[in-house]
Amino acid sequence: MNILTAEQFANEMKDPSFTMNNEQALDHTVLEIIKHVRKDGDDALIRYTEKFDRAKLNSLTVSEDEFKEARELVDPAFLPALKQAKENIESFHNAQKEQSWFMNKEPGIMLGQKVTPLDKVGVYIPGGKAAYPSSVLMDVIPAKIAGVKKIVITTPPQPNGKVNPYVLVAAEEVGVHTIYKVGGAQAIAALAYGTETIEKVAKIVGPGNAYVARAKKWVYGDVAIDMIAGPSEICVVADETAPPNYVAADLLSQAEHDESASAICIATSNTLAEQIKLEIEKQTATLERKEIIEQSINQHGKIIVASDLTEAFTIVNEIAPEHLQLMIKNASDNVQFIENAGAIFLGNYSPEPLGDYFAGPNHTLPTNGTAKFASPLGVYDFIKKSSIISYSKDAIQDAADQIITIANVEGLTAHANSIRIRKDEPNA
Amino acid sequence: MNILTAEQFANEMKDPSFTMNNEQALDHTVLEIIKHVRKDGDDALIRYTEKFDRAKLNSLTVSEDEFKEARELVDPAFLPALKQAKENIESFHNAQKEQSWFMNKEPGIMLGQKVTPLDKVGVYIPGGKAAYPSSVLMDVIPAKIAGVKKIVITTPPQPNGKVNPYVLVAAEEVGVHTIYKVGGAQAIAALAYGTETIEKVAKIVGPGNAYVARAKKWVYGDVAIDMIAGPSEICVVADETAPPNYVAADLLSQAEHDESASAICIATSNTLAEQIKLEIEKQTATLERKEIIEQSINQHGKIIVASDLTEAFTIVNEIAPEHLQLMIKNASDNVQFIENAGAIFLGNYSPEPLGDYFAGPNHTLPTNGTAKFASPLGVYDFIKKSSIISYSKDAIQDAADQIITIANVEGLTAHANSIRIRKDEPNA
Numbered sequence: 001m002n003i004l005t006a007e008q009f010a011n012e013m014k015d016p017s018f019t020m021n022n023e024q025a026l027d028h029t030v031l032e033i034i035k036h037v038r039k040d041g042d043d044a045l046i047r048y049t050e051k052f053d054r055a056k057l058n059s060l061t062v063s064e065d066e067f068k069e070a071r072e073l074v075d076p077a078f079l080p081a082l083k084q085a086k087e088n089i090e091s092f093h094n095a096q097k098e099q100s101w102f103m104n105k106e107p108g109i110m111l112g113q114k115v116t117p118l119d120k121v122g123v124y125i126p127g128g129k130a131a132y133p134s135s136v137l138m139d140v141i142p143a144k145i146a147g148v149k150k151i152v153i154t155t156p157p158q159p160n161g162k163v164n165p166y167v168l169v170a171a172e173e174v175g176v177h178t179i180y181k182v183g184g185a186q187a188i189a190a191l192a193y194g195t196e197t198i199e200k201v202a203k204i205v206g207p208g209n210a211y212v213a214r215a216k217k218w219v220y221g222d223v224a225i226d227m228i229a230g231p232s233e234i235c236v237v238a239d240e241t242a243p244p245n246y247v248a249a250d251l252l253s254q255a256e257h258d259e260s261a262s263a264i265c266i267a268t269s270n271t272l273a274e275q276i277k278l279e280i281e282k283q284t285a286t287l288e289r290k291e292i293i294e295q296s297i298n299q300h301g302k303i304i305v306a307s308d309l310t311e312a313f314t315i316v317n318e319i320a321p322e323h324l325q326l327m328i329k330n331a332s333d334n335v336q337f338i339e340n341a342g343a344i345f346l347g348n349y350s351p352e353p354l355g356d357y358f359a360g361p362n363h364t365l366p367t368n369g370t371a372k373f374a375s376p377l378g379v380y381d382f383i384k385k386s387s388i389i390s391y392s393k394d395a396i397q398d399a400a401d402q403i404i405t406i407a408n409v410e411g412l413t414a415h416a417n418s419i420r421i422r423k424d425e426p427n428a
Numbered sequence: 429m430n431i432l433t434a435e436q437f438a439n440e441m442k443d444p445s446f447t448m449n450n451e452q453a454l455d456h457t458v459l460e461i462i463k464h465v466r467k468d469g470d471d472a473l474i475r476y477t478e479k480f481d482r483a484k485l486n487s488l489t490v491s492e493d494e495f496k497e498a499r500e501l502v503d504p505a506f507l508p509a510l511k512q513a514k515e516n517i518e519s520f521h522n523a524q525k526e527q528s529w530f531m532n533k534e535p536g537i538m539l540g541q542k543v544t545p546l547d548k549v550g551v552y553i554p555g556g557k558a559a560y561p562s563s564v565l566m567d568v569i570p571a572k573i574a575g576v577k578k579i580v581i582t583t584p585p586q587p588n589g590k591v592n593p594y595v596l597v598a599a600e601e602v603g604v605h606t607i608y609k610v611g612g613a614q615a616i617a618a619l620a621y622g623t624e625t626i627e628k629v630a631k632i633v634g635p636g637n638a639y640v641a642r643a644k645k646w647v648y649g650d651v652a653i654d655m656i657a658g659p660s661e662i663c664v665v666a667d668e669t670a671p672p673n674y675v676a677a678d679l680l681s682q683a684e685h686d687e688s689a690s691a692i693c694i695a696t697s698n699t700l701a702e703q704i705k706l707e708i709e710k711q712t713a714t715l716e717r718k719e720i721i722e723q724s725i726n727q728h729g730k731i732i733v734a735s736d737l738t739e740a741f742t743i744v745n746e747i748a749p750e751h752l753q754l755m756i757k758n759a760s761d762n763v764q765f766i767e768n769a770g771a772i773f774l775g776n777y778s779p780e781p782l783g784d785y786f787a788g789p790n791h792t793l794p795t796n797g798t799a800k801f802a803s804p805l806g807v808y809d810f811i812k813k814s815s816i817i818s819y820s821k822d823a824i825q826d827a828a829d830q831i832i833t834i835a836n837v838e839g840l841t842a843h844a845n846s847i848r849i850r851k852d853e854p855n856a
Contacts, residue, residue: 078837081830092539095531103523110760110774111520111788116767118801130839166837202801221645221656224801228649245853249846256842288841332538332818339544346538346818349850353843354819357834358827360539361815373546373630373652375813385803387789390760390774391782399786402509406785409506409594411558413716414684415781418677422777425673 001280003273003303006311026214033185033211034192034218041195048186053127054159055181060197062163062179067172070165078133078166082173085358086137092360093142096379108392113385117147118224120199121382122191123176124206125167127156127183132207133170134356138363138377139206140174146382151176152201154191156183184208185215192219205377207364226377230368231260234352235321235341237312238276239268242327242348248279250325250351255296256289262300264319266312268328273303313337320371323352340371396422429708431701431731434739454642458613461639462646465617470624476614481555482587483609488625490591490607495600498593506561506594510601513786514565520788521570524807536820541813545575546652548627549810550619551604552634553595555584555611560635561598562784566791566805567634568602574810579604580629582619584611612636613643620647633805635792654805658796659688662780663749663769665740666704667696670755671776676707678753678779683724684717690728692747694740696756701731741765748799751780768799824850 004012036044042060049055102112123139125132136153143151153176157163163181171179180198182190188208194200203224204216216225234254238247251263267273280301284293306312309328316324320340328334331346338344342365343355356363364377391399400423407415432440464472470488477483530540551567553560564581571579581604585591591609599607608626610618616636622628631652632644644653662682666675679691695701708729712721734740737756744752748768756762759774766772770793771783784791794802819827828851835843 075833075837077833081833084827084830085834088533091533092531095529096541101523103520105516105519105788109787113524113789113806114763114766114772119767131837133837134834217649220648221798224798243853245849246846249842249849253840253842253846256840283845287845293842335542335816338542338814339547341814343815343817344542346816347820349821349824350817350819351824351846351850353831353835353840353846354824354827355815355817356843358831359537359817359819360533361541361817365815366812370649370652371812371814373812376815378813380808384794384799384801385806386766386769386799387771387783387793387804388763388774389771389778389783389787389789391778391787392775393777396777396779396782399512399782402512403781403786405503405505405509406513406562407781409503409559410562412681412684412781414677414721415681415784417711417715418674418681418779418781421673421677422779425671 001277001297001301001303003277003305006304006306006315009302009304009315026210030185030211030214030218034189034215037186037189037195038193042197045182045186045190045195048184049157049182052184053156055157055161057157057161057181060180060182062168062181066162067168070168073165074169079169082133082137082170085134086141086173088358088360089137089141090145093145093379096142097145098380098383102388106395108395110388110390112388114388115383115385117149118202118382118384119148120150120201121148122201122204123151123153124187124204124208124212125153125155126208127158127164131164131166133166134363135207136167136170137174140171140176142362142377142379143382144174146379148382152178152180152198154180154182154187154198157181185211188212188215188219192223203382205364205381226364226381227366227370227374231262232257233262233264233322233367234325235264235266235316235319235323236325237266237309237316237328238272239309239328240272241329242272244272244275244279245283246348246351247276247327248283251280251301252283252287252293253351253353254323255293255301256287259292259295260300261296263297264301264321265303266306266315267303268306268308268312270305273305276303309334316341320369322365322367322371323355325350325352342366342371342376393426397426429705429725429729429731431705431733434732434734434743437730437732437743454638458639458642458646461613462617462643465614465623466621473610473614473618473623476612477585477610480612481584483585483589485585485589485609488608488610490596490609494590495596498596501593502597507597510561510565510598513562514569514601516786516788517565517569518573521573521790521807524570525573526808526811530816534823536823538816538818540816542816543811543813545577546630546810546812547576548578548629549576550629550632551579551581552615552632552636552640553581553583554636555586555592559592559594561594562791563635564595564598565602568599568604570790570805570807571810572603574807576810580606580608580626582608582610582615585609613639616640616643616647620651631810633792633809654792654809655794655798655802659690660685661690661692661750661795662753663692663694663744663747663751664753665694665737665744665756666700667737667756668700669757669776670700672700672703672707673711674776674779675704675755676711679708679729680711680715680721681779681781682751683721683729684715687720687723688728689724691725692729692749693731694734694743695731696734696736696740698733701733704731737762744769748797750793750795750799751783753778753780770794770799770804821854825854
């Protein structure tokens, strides 16, 4: 773990390689997959699943029997924990519901905004060795609360053709019964354009590897997507009130995600930085995923020593981290200074894994500096709005001359004609 | 103008060429431009502006003198109309403001969502022969209401190096004083990555031609964009209460935008369809932009005869039009059946140009079927949210076992460690 000054870090941020997008190398493969799925439909999906997941499928769909089997395979302690997490996530996301509204500015004029849920949503859940039941909750619950009628999940099968039982149990718990055994760019293509088995959706959400992310960029526009997610990140701002062992544990929890995950600490003193560094070394040795953690910490981990909190917050806003922990005195009083962060965790007892699984706010968060313009996944991602405009005959006649003036300025005389005809031929 | 049955139209929709994305041919040029702007900065902008806009620039920025000059060049009737439009747009968009909020579910637990305006926004305004002061209002006002501190405009200059005076006056009226004389993909690249003169922004909004749209797709992810806009569309649902001359005028107002604009009418009887068709022919002959209109109507215009309103609404929801006019009895009672449309205009006196310029709702709307998942531009496009999570020591200890269970199921044991350390070493 490198310790650097704020100035050294600022110089590092200036290096364009810090944010350079190197994913164009994937394009050849990803575009080839999308093309074949659009052309061959299910056949292409079955072929790619055999090639990439080493699973020979007879059916792309998880069966009722497989759902039943999954219930018997999971740890008995899992279901109560899952149910509590679900309740917490529902409670938070219920507060995000939006209403249609209208206003009557003047007699004869009604304006408004109609809120309509998306019709069909596809949720991508990563597979492979790991299980992600928490992503099932985080992606499905806000869609359900928004009122989306049709929600399907795609996830890559294991080589035996089965889907992870924890994913199945979580899906059943949130009321999703349609799960397709497809992963990678091929799953994104199927959701975007449809095949014989998989219906085209309006929006694709959920995390995934680099192929999935790149495929989402390509289908974007033909279908909506949640975001293009990069590696996970944490930034912990720590002052002298932060226990170094807590700070270290939280940094390491992000580092274990994968080698490209980034864990950054901004400490207000050099002494604290050294203590945290020592704790990181001590705890790493005891952790199961030590190899991944060491690579992540060596490549992307850093402790920046800031002269004060003002400097620390400037650095935070420049990084725009996915997860931000404020382990400082009066953390909540300082939230006002944070402009860019996906989620903000306050105090010494709000570690980031609390948000990953349990507290209620969504764990799908903007990465790679995109918190400068993007938000956590929410109910607002599963609705869209339509404007409503209603003018009476009197109202349009009153406004006619001004509208015609602007239309003529823009050279759009047929626009002017559409207004003028209502003035000149009012009783048509 | 072709008249077809609902069945004939359904078959046409099945033809994949209807939605096929043909813009990949632009990629070579657009990526070349982006690469050069990233490499050469202002020099590239000046070079491309000379090449594409035939303007030799000494400065990329509109000067104070040019703003002053513009005030003297505009039609005196324009300013009052602009001011009224501005007031209407502000009034509507003020209703879209969102607040930060928090909840205390239980003692020791605080969750919330912080709303923060974007820091810097770039607005693209098309240039060429036409002027688009209305786009200045529609793109800048919601950003201002959201609280965006830095808003800049880029627009291609005329060959004499000047920017259209109506654009300048509108910009000044909404408080934007930084206008760059750059258009096309080069403007999008400059806003996305920055040059010596143009600062990198968090989000790019505004309409543009095919190069602009494609460049926006490419920079998406490095920067936020509003949408990838396609040609303009109108869909008018007309029953026997709709005056055929009004319907025709409104269809033609969309057709004049450009040859690829689409004007579709869904009529509830064949007689009405014939009357509208006749009116279209009659009015087209009298319109200034007759040539564009004829091409648009011949290539993309159609009148679909539906057997009843239920069938008409099914077709509307399938098309998901940018603009929808309901020129039917009890229009407002039928809004409930519309799921997919950018803006919905009710009755015989709410023609689409009213929304383009004046009524208040935004005229930047989802095109090309994207109203199935996208919304009009709004204040919500210029803010982003951060989740807030705060647990007390007691609260995290109560939840610890359940969080650890889920973390272990996902195989993320360092996550479990970050929770466990707060349980086992509570007084660290």
